[in-house]
Amino acid sequence: MAEVKVLMEGNFGSTVTLVRDGSTVMVVDPGLMKDQKVLVRGLKKEKLSIDDVNVVCITHAHMDHYRNIGMFPNAKALDYWGLWLKDGLKDCKSQFTKNIRILKTPGHTDDGISLVVKTGKGVVAICGDVFWEENASLDDSYCSNKKLKESRKKILAVADYIVSGHGKMFKVNK
Secondary structure (H helix, E strand, O other): OEEEEEEEOOOOOOOEEEEEEOOEEEEEOOOOOOOOHHHHHHHHHOOOOHHHOOEEEOOOOOHHHHHHHHHOOOOEEEEOOEEEEOOEEEOOOOEOOOOEEEEEOOOOOOOOEEEEEEEOOEEEEEOHHHOOOOOOOOOOOOOOHHHHHHHHHHHHHHOOEEEOOOOOEEEOOO
16 A cells, blocks of 8 residues: 655645655655755655655646755656656556556646545545645635536545645545
8 A cells, every 4th residue: 555644734835745655756746835945854754855756746737836846856747747757748547556546636727636545544635726725615716616626526536535735634524
């Protein structure tokens, strides 16, 4: 099973999440923070360095979620369009690893993706701003509320826990 760890709970910047599955060491939404050393320290607590991260996932193309992607020069970048390598773009399957699946979740933006991760404690969905926080309103002035509603429904159907875009991880009440 994969492991999911919230490195930083978002506020103005995004929630930053670490996902490990086999040889994949992924940071999701490396965010917008005043001091990048905060993220370096978060990785260090997990016995990792910037160089250990081999994939950086961006849930959607808003600066508060992707600004620090350049901190990871050895990592591939995963977004809506696929897996970005040093020399171009590679299409990737929705089943990214054995325990990580990619879902396209438009709504907040048209290029939104979420990761559905099988862990020892259940299925964790890391979904950027599909859920800003636990009790997020459907009224999102940045989006198509119809698409957002559909994406939330899709996430709620598969997740036991949700890592929100700007708050804590929370348990899904089923």
